[in-house]
Amino acid sequence: xxxxxxxxxxxxxxxxxxxxxxxxxxxxxxxxxxxxxxxxxxxxxxxxxxxxxxxxxxxxxxxxxxxxxxxxxxxxxxxxxxxxxxxxxxxxxxxxxxxxxxxxxxxxxxxxxxxxxxxxxxxxxxxxxxxxxxxxxxxxxxxxxxxxxxxxxxxxxxxxxxxxxxxxxxxxxxxxxxxxxxxxxxx
Amino acid sequence: xxxxxxxxxxxxxxxxxxxxxxxxxxxxxxxxxxxxxxxxxxxxxxxxxxxxxxxxxxxxxxxxxxxxxxxxxxxxxxxxxxxxxxxxxxxxxxxxxxxxxxxxxxxxx
Numbered sequence: 001x002x003x004x005x006x007x008x009x010x011x012x013x014x015x016x017x018x019x020x021x022x023x024x025x026x027x028x029x030x031x032x033x034x035x036x037x038x039x040x041x042x043x044x045x046x047x048x049x050x051x052x053x054x055x056x057x058x059x060x061x062x063x064x065x066x067x068x069x070x071x072x073x074x075x076x077x078x079x080x081x082x083x084x085x086x087x088x089x090x091x092x093x094x095x096x097x098x099x100x101x102x103x104x105x106x107x108x109x110x111x112x113x114x115x116x117x118x119x120x121x122x123x124x125x126x127x128x129x130x131x132x133x134x135x136x137x138x139x140x141x142x143x144x145x146x147x148x149x150x151x152x153x154x155x156x157x158x159x160x161x162x163x164x165x166x167x168x169x170x171x172x173x174x175x176x177x178x179x180x181x182x183x184x185x186x187x
Numbered sequence: 188x189x190x191x192x193x194x195x196x197x198x199x200x201x202x203x204x205x206x207x208x209x210x211x212x213x214x215x216x217x218x219x220x221x222x223x224x225x226x227x228x229x230x231x232x233x234x235x236x237x238x239x240x241x242x243x244x245x246x247x248x249x250x251x252x253x254x255x256x257x258x259x260x261x262x263x264x265x266x267x268x269x270x271x272x273x274x275x276x277x278x279x280x281x282x283x284x285x286x287x288x289x290x291x292x293x294x295x296x
Contacts, residue, residue, distance in 0.1 A: 012223065013220055013221075013223035013224045013227070014223060014224070014226070014227035014230075015227075016224050016227075017224045017225070017227035017228045017231070017282075018227060018231070028220065028221075028224075033220040034218060034220060035217060035218050035219070035220055035223065037217060149223075159217065159223055161220070162220075168218075171218075172216070172218055172247070173218055174217050174218045
C-alpha cells in the first residue's frame with residue numbers, strides 16, 4: 001500500500017473560496033472531509049509536537065512511519081531535512097516531493113509543508129495544489145490536513161482542513177490534533 | 188457598515204431577523220467543511236450590501252434554532268425580508284450566484 005499524510009501549515013477552507021484551488025476543490029467534493037480544530041498549538045513545531053505525542057524516532061520505525069520535513073527540529077526531521085529559514089515554498093515542495101517519490105511504498109510517509117503559511121497567497125496555494133496532485137497520483141490512501149487555518153488578526157484561524165480516504169472519526173465533531181496520529185495509523 | 192457576521196444565539200435570532208428589512212442568516216457548524224468555505228464567500232460580499240444584515244447561527248450550540256427553521260442540511264442560508272423567510276440556499280454556491288440572489292431581493296425592495 002502506498003500511504004501518506006501531508007500536513008500543510010496554515011491552510012484553511014476560506015482559501016478554497018478565495019483562491020479556488022482546482023485539485024483540492026475536486027478532492028473536497030470527492031473524498032471524506034472534515035475540519036481540524038486547534039486554537040492552542042498554532043505554530044508548525046507546537047502543532048507537530050502535539051500530533052506526534054510520545055512517538056519518537058524509535059517508535060516511528062516500529063510503526064513504519066517515515067518522517068518527511070517535520071518541523072520539530074532545526075533543520076527539519078526526516079527525508080528531506082530542510083533549513084526552512086533559507087528556502088522558499090517552491091524549494092520546500094520540490095524537495096519534499098523529490099524524496100516522497102523515492103520513499104512511497106516503503107512505509108507511511110508523514111510529511112509537512114511548513115512554508116505555505118509564511119508565503120500565504122493564492123499563488124502559493126496554486127503551487128501547493130499542484131504538488132499535492134502529484135503526490136496524490138502516487139497514493140492508494142492519503143490524508144491532507146492542516147492543524148490550523150489562515151492568518152487572522154495577530155493569530156491564525158483555529159480551523160484547519162481534513163481531506164482523506166479515511167472518514168473522520170465522528171460525523172458531528174471536529175478533529176482534534178491528538179486524533180490525527182491514530183487516523184494516520186489507520187490509513 | 189457591517190464588517191463581520193454577527194454570531195447569534197437562538198435567543199437573539201428573532202430580534203436580529205426583525206432588525207432590518209433584509210437579513211441573511213447562515214446556519215453552520217464547526218465540523219462542516221463546506222460551511223467554512225461559504226463563510227468566507229459571505230465575508231467577501233458583505234461590503235457590497237450595506238442594506239443587508241448578515242448573521243450566523245452555530246447549529247451545534249443552538250440546535251433549536253435550526254429546528255425552528257427546518258434546517259436539515261449544512262450550510263443553509265435563509266434570507267428574510269420583513270422578518271419572513273423568502274429564500275433558502277442549501278450548500279455552497281458560487282459567489283456570483285449569491286450576489287445575484289441578494290441583488291434581486293434588494294432591487295425588488
